Amino acid sequence: MSSMFQEILAFIVSTSGWVLVSSTLPTDYWKVASLDGIVLNTANYWSNLWKTCVTDSTGISNCKDFPSMLALDGYIQACRGLMIAAVCMGFFGSTFALVGMKCTKIGGTDKNKARIACFAGVSFLLSGICSLLSCSLYAHQITAEFFDPMFVGLKYEFGAALFIGWSGSILCILGGSMLCFSIAGSFTKSHSQANYIYKGDASHSHISSYPRGQAKSVNQRPLPDYSNSSRTQHFDKNVYV
Template identity: 85%
Template sequence: MFQEIVAFILSTSGWVLVSSTLPMDYWKVSSLDGTVITTATYWSNLWKTCVTDSTGVSNCKDFPSMLALDGYIQACRGLMIAAVCLGFFGSIFALVGMKCTKIGGTDKNKAKIACFSGVNFILSGLCSLSACSLYAHRITSEFFDPMSLAQKYELGAALFIGWGGSILCILGGSMLCFSITGSFTKSHSQANYIYKGAASHSHISSYPRGQAKSVNQRPPPDYSNSSRVQHFDKNAYV
């Protein structure tokens, strides 16, 4: 139960960080490398591009067309939205599958639900990690390209928050998946114990009440007496 609570806290915290990354402004910020006087700062995210002048006034422009965007921006949008949705369903299933809650049915059913929520959190973390890494790869590729004459950008704060949230989601989801092993091991051991008890009880109950305690103390049969042979045949398999 303690492991599930820690896993739920980690996973939910990671999902909150991933969700807050999606609408953040600073996914990439204009580089100040090689510049002496800075008159404006350019920054952009998945939804708009903005410029801030030296007086602190910002002017933003939303992307006019979704289909006219670069492919990496569209991919990052889809991956981040999928990460938010998977994390939401993972948190709901985690509340149902945890042992400290009163819903979900038996321990075996709750363990299956907890494992399913852990898989959702892992997939959410992988989607967010892929989106942030893809966006960062595009920024670094343009920055170190000597043939590129466009504005150079650097990694924004949103990417680091997204990476942190992704790692928390993956760690918490993995802990939720590993926490169900105790439930299945416990139910399996209980089933074996009940089976052995039933077998030993049926073995003892096959004897009469007066012979159950003295079955190992019975004297050997006398083969010389013909009247004892019939008694030996009756108990030959005892």
């Protein structure tokens, strides 16, 4: 019963992390910039994996989509690929977790369900790792440009999407690990029960070795044979007659 609750908790944590990772991909504010030295900022700059925008003081935003994928910077292409892979792996993990958990009635035998749940846990782990690498790579690029004295362009800072992505990655890794450990515990318990049953059957194998209807116990003693004594007594009686 405890392993079932652990699987449910792992599924909730992993799915919540996958939802956060999926919401990070279309989020606008991956990096933001403000103009230093001015009391009232007339424009706010922000960018994500798909476009870069500027918002003026009236709230009107002007956006420009990134050019062809082949003309993009390498880190943006890598972040796109990692985030898409994270979303896909999280989707497969959620689907297989629903099939492989003990509280559901689909998936076949307990052994097959355990294998499916283990695959779901690995999928969640890979999803969290891909998302973590993507956000960390993007943050590293922002940090390198911000602290580079030779960089003459606009210097950005971390946006809200990076923190959401990091949080979702941690939840996916934590939930996937819990799901894998719960499956490993159930495998260990079933293996020990199988060994116990096998030893118990082996301890009584000497009883089943006898033919049917002639099983003997260890403490059973043979019945005394009075046939010879009765014949002797009958013979003595005839002698005296």
